Amino acid sequence: MQIKDVLLASGNGAFFYDDQEAIRSGAIQDGFVYVGRPTTPGFKSIRIPASSLSVGLVLTDDTVVWGDMMNVQYSGAGGRDPVFDINEISSLTSRIVAPRLLGVDASRFRGSCTNVLESVGQQRLPLAVEYGVSQGLLRAAAHLQRKTMAEIICTEFGLPLPTRGVPIYCQSGDAREINIDKMILKGVDVLPHGLINSRQKFGADGQTFMDFVKWVATRTREIGRQGYHPVLHFDVYGWIGQEIGLDPQRIADFICKVADTVPDFTLNIESPADFGSTQAQIENYAKLVSILDNRGSSARLVVDERCNTLEDIRLFAEAKATHLVQIKTPDVGSIADTARAVLICKENGVGAYVGGSCTETDLSAQASVHVSVATQADMMLAKPGMGVDEAFSIVGNEQNRLLAMLNHRRSQNENVEEKTLSDAKLS
Template structure:
């Protein structure tokens, strides 16, 4: 077998793990920390530096290929896996996963993933393990076949080699105005995220949020280059439902009102409300989608909370309970399942956004690019971190390198032919 050893290395995620429950309950920012007691199990404070765990596969030629495990920023919320525990994950990986890795054919990517991620003691492995190990296995297959990770994905899922890039979406974090300017100057495809995650940022009846939306549109016109016309995408973390109420009609009315303030732009509203369970989310989001579509609104809703796993993505897509699914890569688990999730969205006429979290790493971001481009997702997140510059360069440069390599491959094949 091609894997002769496995090494583990503790690491850092690019942002912090945050207790969403405490923040929604009104925890106040003091500088960069939140003041108050945590409410989500596993958190000993509301904001904790993100940790990660790298898994390195030592191949027979002594090449080491890596993948990174971590959880998302709001771990333990909305049906997600609990807070990442490096020691616990390291122990489980060493005991259960390593022996399996030493016994697979790493050149057969999907087969290797299926064998390594079999349940242990009748339980699914933590999704963080699936995520990190699947990245390493994808890099191993690419190395063994002397090809790119994207080409492995295309081969395994019988997809044509892509010729086009995927639009990139940047997130602002709390430095909203400065980061919006950066995004505009860099002509980012989709912006700005906004981090509308508290009553202070949303405002009474959403007025603070609406003012920000109008400011972003005005700023694009003021400092954007000729012909620059990005998609506007705002993540409101359920605050429309929190402030306006959980009636789908009222939520749709509010979204239409926001869209009317920026009529020249396509508007994405992510996580308009949290209805408390996956089933309730599907039923109510489907109603919101139907209302918006019947009105011919330019606004689209994007699901995040309560749509975590591959099966969740399937349920939302088949029910037409969203216009766009955020496929949150660490929550989906195996990055092969991210590819499957994009394809499920396409089969059902729903938009596929390969997202993830600010808590990720450069390695997980680069692997996500290859899956996004191979499956031709509708957009992908610039990650990791909450800044613009680093994440946009990591994802954008990886995409450009990949497209250059694929183009070279096509040209050579044509010349040989």
């Protein structure tokens, strides 16, 4: 028995849970709060502080490894799990999950995830539980095998040890201009998200958004170092469809128009429209991809809403209904499924972006780095929080430490192989 006890500790997510429907419907911001009544079930106000729950696995050598549970910022929207209820999640974890954890071989990551995260009857465990518990199990396997979490992923999925890092993507939150300057000065690979989540930010016929895109490109040239050329990535929260309509041809026309304003940059447009269901999203996003590709546009379509679980990601990738999938880690559930999702995207020639949410924690962000690097995702989100400095530091430093450890491990293995060959020749 490698796990002898289970601990739970309440915690904070790094940002807030927001009622997306209320914001889309025109809720007014007053300072940092939104004024008005919430419309999504589970929200007592439109913006509430994000909570989290840490699960600690006490191993037989008394080491405690942790994973963090939480939901995403826009919980309850686009087919996602409802807003995080710490009391409900704590009770379920104590009753159902903790007894399972005491009986698994924690050195086998994928096997232990399968056993511990099994459905209860026909009901899947809350995705937040899957996410946090699987982080703990990944750390447990890494500790027991004296390896990094990335090495565990590589071993269990038959992947070579990575030699290079993954591009990092930062999001600005509402403090857009200052945070974008920070991103440019720090040489972030992909920027700025922009939080285009209201009619005010998108503008009539999208003009405000287009002006913002041009400003980001201009600012990059003005204060960026020589040769700095980031990918420009904007999340528009479905506002192209809301403002212009849901005709794929018109949406593609608008995206191409935006791309033409910044011809020297690769442009990612995330969530251009919400077509109301996963199937409708797949059908219409596939049309958008086809139109953009046929035109030779430099713009890339990124799917988020309606593409939550591993099965959703598989459907979008196989249908070529996006250029890039945001693998929103708390919505996917088990972090083993995040690894599977990246590999499914690669098998289908679709880009894999290991994202997540500003509501996450330092621990979940670090675990995501190991999965991203091990699977060689196309990019990964700097998280948690909406501040550039903290998130970029947590994710960037963890990646650099990981690569240094992997290089050291590789060097040691090469030395052992050389000595073995030398000894063989002498004998």
